[in-house]
Amino acid sequence: MDFGLREDQELFVKGVRDFARGEIVPLCQKMDREGIIDSALLDQIRQQGFFGLTFPESYGGVGLDTHTYGLVIRELARADAGVAIMISVHNSVGSYPILKFGSEELKNKYLPQMAQGKLASFCVTEPGAGSDAGSMSARAEKVDGGYLLTGEKIWVTNGHFAEYFVVTARTGGAGSKGLSAFIVERESEGLQIGAKEDKMGLRSSDAISLVLDNAFVPDENLIGEEGIGFKVAMSALDGGRIGVAYQALGIADACLDAAARYSLEREQFGKPIARQQAIQWMLAEGATELSMASLLADKAAWLKDQGKSFGQTAAMAKLACTEMAGRLADSAVQIHGGYGYSKDYAVERYYRDVRVLRIYEGTSEIQKL
Numbered sequence: 001m002d003f004g005l006r007e008d009q010e011l012f013v014k015g016v017r018d019f020a021r022g023e024i025v026p027l028c029q030k031m032d033r034e035g036i037i038d039s040a041l042l043d044q045i046r047q048q049g050f051f052g053l054t055f056p057e058s059y060g061g062v063g064l065d066t067h068t069y070g071l072v073i074r075e076l077a078r079a080d081a082g083v084a085i086m087i088s089v090h091n092s093v094g095s096y097p098i099l100k101f102g103s104e105e106l107k108n109k110y111l112p113q114m115a116q117g118k119l120a121s122f123c124v125t126e127p128g129a130g131s132d133a134g135s136m137s138a139r140a141e142k143v144d145g146g147y148l149l150t151g152e153k154i155w156v157t158n159g160h161f162a163e164y165f166v167v168t169a170r171t172g173g174a175g176s177k178g179l180s181a182f183i184v185e186r187e188s189e190g191l192q193i194g195a196k197e198d199k200m201g202l203r204s205s206d207a208i209s210l211v212l213d214n215a216f217v218p219d220e221n222l223i224g225e226e227g228i229g230f231k232v233a234m235s236a237l238d239g240g241r242i243g244v245a246y247q248a249l250g251i252a253d254a255c256l257d258a259a260a261r262y263s264l265e266r267e268q269f270g271k272p273i274a275r276q277q278a279i280q281w282m283l284a285e286g287a288t289e290l291s292m293a294s295l296l297a298d299k300a301a302w303l304k305d306q307g308k309s310f311g312q313t314a315a316m317a318k319l320a321c322t323e324m325a326g327r328l329a330d331s332a333v334q335i336h337g338g339y340g341y342s343k344d345y346a347v348e349r350y351y352r353d354v355r356v357l358r359i360y361e362g363t364s365e366i367q368k369l
Ligand SMILES: Cc1cc2nc3c(=O)[nH]c(=O)nc-3n(C[C@H](O)[C@H](O)[C@H](O)COP(=O)(O)OP(=O)(O)OC[C@H]3O[C@@H](n4cnc5c(N)ncnc54)[C@H](O)[C@@H]3O)c2cc1C
Pocket: 089, 121, 122, 123, 124, 125, 129, 130, 131, 132, 154, 155, 156, 157, 158, 199, 202, 207, 356, 359, 360, 361, 362, 363, 364, 365, 366
């Protein structure tokens, strides 16, 4: 068994780490305050090829394997978890439906543009259908040459900037078998982009609501065939959850680094708090939990890269990594004492950012079903 990284992986990840430290970290506080990604940074991310990470080279992408991609998301999340989820949603649930289920025509039309940085998003959740996605009510009515989509989608990550929206809607009867998936362009008549949510955390990433009012989508933009929309969405989420697991690992890395550093600097009772066993235990337990969760994420990525069944392991990895990162963020704030409750310290942001990882791409409870 080899737990090491290949030389090309190490080099790639080091490049991402340097980029994250040099270009993202200095902007984190500003983006958190303003609730939007810095536009110059967005351009840089595009130019550096981050929007093509998982796309095959034949479509103009980088063609990374899942494990290396996960390590990249981890490095990005260590700097800014909002930037990481923007890139992750685009490279997984926003594009995978086309890559896996789309016709050659759809792939050739959309994947090269997405890999170049035209942002993709994934629209499943509705006001009345979250965990129970199979009960969604958006509908797609068949008309000459295409479909008319009507309904409301919420929490659409990347929607503020996205050019493309993977939308699930009902073409058949009740239940999950009545759903189909479509690729909808931003300029489609009848598609309205709502305001950005004012979120607790991940503030450099946007999430919007989307109203479809008889939005026309041509026949060729049906992904796969009618009736497989639920399968398309669930299979995209299987892969997406590996990205969220690595995102959690990155936040946990940042929490542990910050807590260890602070514990050496902060003196109380005449010595650094790091000399107190209570603090050492929090750090040691955190490091152990982080290593355990990391192994599970690596296993899920490995299974996917081997072409083996990975859905269950991805769910376990998402559950383990996100719950672990929540605990580490809590300990990091605790180790910072009152300063951890101040926006002057990054752990305050990590604590807010990490919370939603147990909710999106399937809540912790749903991972256990
Ligand atoms: C910042 C953010 C970004 C998001 N991005 C996207 C996106 O890009 N695209 C998208 O489609 N969606 C997105 N979502 C939506 C997200 O996936 C949903 O919020 C999530 O699936 C939960 O749905 P819900 O909020 O309706 O909660 P509900 O489904 O109403 O759940 C409420 C509670 O009940 C529990 N629960 C529900 N059913 C069960 C059950 N059977 N057993 C046990 N417990 C249960 C849940 O675990 C939860 O604790 C995003 C959400 C957020 C907050």
